[in-house]
Each structure stands twice: as structure tokens, then as C-alpha cells.
Amino acid sequence: MLSYVLLGCLDPENFREFKLVKRQQLSHNVAKFTFELPTPTSVLGLPIGQHISCRGKDSQGEEVIKPYTPTTLDSDVGHFELVIKMYPQGRMSHHFRELRVGDYLAVKGPKGRFRYQPGQVRAFGMIAGGSGITPMFQVCQSFVN
Numbered sequence: 001m002l003s004y005v006l007l008g009c010l011d012p013e014n015f016r017e018f019k020l021v022k023r024q025q026l027s028h029n030v031a032k033f034t035f036e037l038p039t040p041t042s043v044l045g046l047p048i049g050q051h052i053s054c055r056g057k058d059s060q061g062e063e064v065i066k067p068y069t070p071t072t073l074d075s076d077v078g079h080f081e082l083v084i085k086m087y088p089q090g091r092m093s094h095h096f097r098e099l100r101v102g103d104y105l106a107v108k109g110p111k112g113r114f115r116y117q118p119g120q121v122r123a124f125g126m127i128a129g130g131s132g133i134t135p136m137f138q139v140c141q142s143f144v145n
Contacts, residue, residue: 008042008043008044008045008046008074009037009038009042009043009044009045010044010045010046010052010107010108010109010110011108011109012108012109012110012111013108014108015053015055015106015107015108016106016107016108017104017105017106017107018035018036018037018080018104018105018107019035019036019102019103019104020033020034020035020036020099020100020101020102020103020104020105021034021035021036021079021101022034022101023099023100023101026083029085029086029087030083030084030085030086031083031084031086031096032071032081032082032083032084033081033082033083033084033096033099033105034079034080034081035079035080035081035082035105035107036078036079037077037078037079037080039078040077040078041077041078042077042078043074043077044070044072044074044080045074045110046070046074046080046109046110047110047115047116048073048115048116049112049114049115049116050109050110050111050112050114050115051067051068051069051109051110051111051112052067052068052069052070052107052108052109052110052111053065053066053067053068053107053108053109053111054066054067054068054082054092054105054106054107055105055106055107055108056092056094056095056096056105056106057094057095058091058092058094058095059091059094062091064091064092064095066091066092067111068082068084070082071083084096
């Protein structure tokens with residue numbers, strides 16, 4: 001898995017900017033954001049079980065950093081997607097509500113302690129309470145691919 005980090009577009013120490021190329025409203029408060037990677041064959045470089053930190057500004061102009069898990073895998077080359085639920089008083093939600101196609105998002109990673117290795121276990125159960133459904137979706141997707 002280390003090779004993905006070395007070949008990917010992420011930097012665990014520094015934020016990198018990624019251009020928003022598509023925004024799709026999924027419900028009144030959920031949208032899918034598609035960000036372009038540097039080349040059509042680039043991968044994000046996010047191991048299964050890891051997440052990214054996104055940086056933005058809240059409604060007061062204060063910097064906000066929040067972790068997110070993309071819904072795409074490294075087999076999805078050239079882009080990555082985030083499905084974001086935007087809360088009325090959410091500080092980072094404000095930043096995502098204001099993002100328009102052509103804007104950039106600052107991203108840093110990979111982050112996290114857990115690193116899933118394919119074949120590590122035969123079966124396992126998951127409880128998504130508090131962690132969000134996207135990390136669970138990411139792990140399940142890795143079993144299918």
C-alpha cells in the first residue's frame with residue numbers, strides 16, 4: 001500500500017489544491033463533489049481505511065479543517081469524489097455550500113491509524129455509528145473490486 005502513497009497526489013504534511021469539476025445535488029442538504037487530479041491517470045493515493053483532511057473557511061472567515069472519506073477508490077483514476085451532508089450551522093458545511101465549479105479545495109492526507117490490507121481477514125462486521133457511512137462504503141467497495 002505504501003506505493004499508492006508515493007505515486008498518489010496526496011501529501012500527508014502539506015495541503016494541496018484540487019479543482020472542483022462537478023457538483024451534483026443529491027438532496028436538499030447532500031451534494032456530490034468531483035475534484036480533478038493533475039492528470040487523467042493520476043490516483044489520489046488513499047489507502048483503504050484512511051481519510052483526508054479538507055481545509056476551508058466558515059461563515060465568519062475562520063479557517064476550518066475537517067476529515068472526510070472519499071467515495072472513490074484509487075481504481076477511479078483522474079478524479080476523486082466527496083459526498084457531503086451540509087448542516088445549517090456546520091462550519092465546514094458553509095465552505096462546501098459556497099464551492100462552485102472551478103473553485104479549489106485544499107486537501108492533506110492520508111490520515112488515520114487503520115490500514116486495511118486485502119486478505120487481512122476472511123470476514124468482519126462493521127458498526128457505522130458515529131464514524132459515518134462513507135468509511136464503511138469504502139471498505140465494502142474494496143471487497144467488490
